[in-house]
Amino acid sequence: MYSDTATLPAQRPVLPARLPVAAALLWLTALLASALPWLQQLDPMALLSAFWTFNPDTYASVLAHFSWAPRVAMAVLVGSALGLAGSVTQQILGNPLASPTTLGVAAGSQFGVTVASLFFPGLLAFSPDLPAIAGGLLAIAMVIALTWRLGFSPVTVILAGLVITFFLGATNMAFLLLKGEWLGNLFIWGAGSLVQNNWQPFADLWPRVVILVALMLLLMRPLQLLQLGETSASSLGAKVAWVRALALFLVVLLTATVVSRVGVIAFVGLAAPVLARLLGARTLGGRILWSTLLGGGLLLLADTLAHWASTWGDGSLIPTGTTTALIGGPIILLALQGFRNTHHMPGQTSSPAGFLPKRRPILLVSAVLTGLLLITVVVSMGWSPGLDGWRWTGLSQWHEAWIWRGPRMLAAVLAGIALGLAGTLIQRMTGNPMGSPEMLGISGGAALVMVVIVLSGLEAGRMGQLVAATAGAAGALGLLILLARRHRFAGNQLLLGGLALYVFMDAGLRLVMASGGTEASKLLNWMYGSTWLVSEGEAISLLVFILMISGALASVVRPLTILPLGEQSASSLGLPVARVRLLLLLLAALLTAAATVVIGPLSFVGLIAPHLARVLGQQTVGRQLIAAALVGGVLLGVADYLSRIIVYPNQLPAGLLAALVGGIYFLWGLSRHGRA
Structure with missing residues (x-):
């Protein structure tokens, strides 16, 4: 930390003139702006005296006091x-x-x-x-x-x-x-x-x-x-x-x-x-x-x-x-x-990693994860509480249960797949295992656009929301990478810049929440991943969209493998680094926006899924993408089911439940790195 190397100055530093001048200007501006509406009703001395007394015959004086x-x-x-x-x-x-x-x-x-x-x-x-x-x-x-x-x-x-x-x-x-x-x-x-x-x-x-x-x-x-x-x-x-x-x-x-x-x-x-x-x-x-x-x-x-x-x-x-x-x-x-930090990021050590999972066949891992996903779907569709207690819904009645359970379950699984893919892209692109759509502000950019849509009263529709959220996600990550260029895209600056973008999202959210009313409740539910309003058409559209985007990921496996070698080495191997980063940026933004429209901006699935894929022994890019997508689908599928039954007859947003679990996982990961 910088204080370890700091020394006390030999003589007292001279106070720059700009400091008291800036403070005086700030105070003068704030005081004048605060007093300006009142000066139309009270003279300056009467307004100043409002701090200790008031004139009971003058309403403005009473109000000011x-x-x-x-x-x-x-x-x-x-x-x-x-x-x-x-x-x-x-x-x-x-x-x-x-x-x-x-x-x-x-x-x-x-x-x-x-x-x-x-x-x-x-x-x-x-x-x-x-x-x-x-x-x-x-x-x-x-x-x-x-x-x-x-x-x-x-x-x-x-x-x-x-x-x-x-x-x-x-x-x-x-x-x-x-x-x-x-x-x-x-x-x-x-x-x-x-x-x-x-x-x-x-x-x-x-x-x-x-x-x-x-x-x-x-x-x-x-x-x-x-x-x-x-x-x-x-x-x-x-x-x-x-x-x-x-x-x-x-x-x-x-x-x-x-x-x-x-x-x-x-x-x-x-x-x-x-x-x-x-x-x-x-x-x-x-x-x-x-x-x-x-x-x-x-x-x-x-x-x-x-x-x-x-x-x-x-x-x-x-x-x-x-x-x-x-x-x-x-x-x-x-x-x-002007920030400099010589410390390694969590997960980025100068020595070889102390924990390297055993490699496992991708077919075996995919089969197990697919089986878990199918079990999740069957349990979600069949075993649920009702007015007369817990009961099993027979396969012959699934067409009736699908109307209430199917679209939300499908949307949650698809959002998990999208976030798993987006998280892997971001972690590979930045070389930072703590990178995720949430931590880099991509989800925040998409959410901020959604907040603006709500505040403006626009009826954008689901496709309009998706386009707007994609633009917000791409703009957020683009701005972040632009700001981090002088630091050569170091993970530290990317993460802290993501914090800055989160601040703007949080400001917009608090503004809507304080206004109350139905719009605030709708936005609050969406921000934390409510899936119960997803229609069948929206879920099918999301499936088609993610299948199209996933098809494009086959073209980025080789670039993602080469990029960690460094910009010069990648260029010498014939990789157009700038265009590849732009393509990865757009793919990550599209996947994040698709998931954010359904599950909200804060779930941490984009952080957890790539980690679990590595724990399952999938180290290469292509295998990690497949495993992370399946892990993300299982995680959010389970989260959606639990959010439906855990406080029945009330419901929790699936993204909120995933965020609670994801936050615990992230904190555990930091503590584990500290012990290592």
Whole structure:
């Protein structure tokens, strides 16, 4: 990690003029934008006095005092707290992309509040902070446990935090789908809202924030020693492990306290420290100071934009978390331009792999997987619960059961096949075994287009959705590869760029979810892979489409075998590398889009299926493609069946169930690599 080789400067760095100028401009813009609508009703002094008093005879003054002023104060307080938390987190881990959001703390806090809302409502009445803190501690403990043995490798920490965010988010959505009547208000809270009706929330929050900030500042000197590296800091008497643990505990307390009050305000804790560093803050004290100031200004500006968007729109609330998430993507991409990481990716070691599965005949493996797939189909069609309990549907009645069970089962299997093929293409093309449609943002690009279609109210139809999702998937991966060209398509930058694209998808999703209504419910079900609305015609069309695409894969076996040799070697063997990468990109995007339209963007099947194909002894490209396709079909076929029966008479989306299992598999894979 970069802090291991950093040295303290011989003299105090000169503060660049652009840093205070940029901070002043940010604050001036945010304050003017926030005050502008009110200046038409109140003079500047009356508006300023709204922070401590009001004129009971003037409605605008009353409204400003109880609505605008506490909202501004809350935005500044929360933004400053998250900026400080992000700066301290980056110092602890020596990771310029670490933040409470990317480490899963915010998602963990939301998970804690969701669980408490369902099972321990009295605990929320006693203190909303406790379940949020417990969830945040759970998330950070999982990240630490997974990455401790790897020395907090920057990319590995971000990957672990991202997957934990996916996993806990999927669990939250499962609760939301099953208990939506009790958790409906969590839509807006989860998206992050700073709307205020009085000063009480601010009065409750600011003493807690001030105490936690003061405790963090007491750790300033030990945190400065971490810049010397772990060995040097220990030789000077610093208890590095204790300092890190205590500082991380305070970060979790501060983040969870904020999240419990205003919801998930995404990426301010990342954006503020990165901006401070890019603008020239070099010392720890400087980074903490300017991150705090920039965090307050950024969140005030984002909240003002959210308020303006709500006013200009149809009156529906635009959550502040949406506008702050839109800041996060560009910030990550800016940080990537200068990011260097000497650590290997999980699964990419400089030495030969310690585990090489025994090769097995592809005919035997294919026969076993095909048998499992047939068993899945038979059980799914025949053995199901009904009004009179569990019963077996005879073969003679399958034509009747097909209407209800067949299309969704066929669509799920086909989506699994498509994702298995797409995941293999991506992992082979990037040379990164942790690559998948989800982690590289391809699914996110397809999903973002679907969100836009829903927001615009267009009736695109299934074919129109497929075309639009394909364009979104291809555009996402194309943008990602374009951004990663300067790093020669290194897996690290591809994965982190995928995180940036996920941020935009998440922002759009939160926007629709906060709006509520039938469109939000439809999109929520689709995002997590609801198959129960798939018609027979759509399933057959998907079958024809995937058969056509699969036929084209025979032409890419040789290029995929040659590409891992390196660009120069591949070119010397007569391979047009640029055109081949473009072809692979389009094929992966088409397969991902086809699956995303049916199963949603987050299932992890594209990650798991190629891995299991290798575990089954299929190392060559062609054999891995065949095995991964069959594994993907079995996985999503089983997921669809279980999602239909596991909470009967309710149903879970098949993609959600697959995402839960896939997240566990991914976390297990990271921990296994750490032990190796």
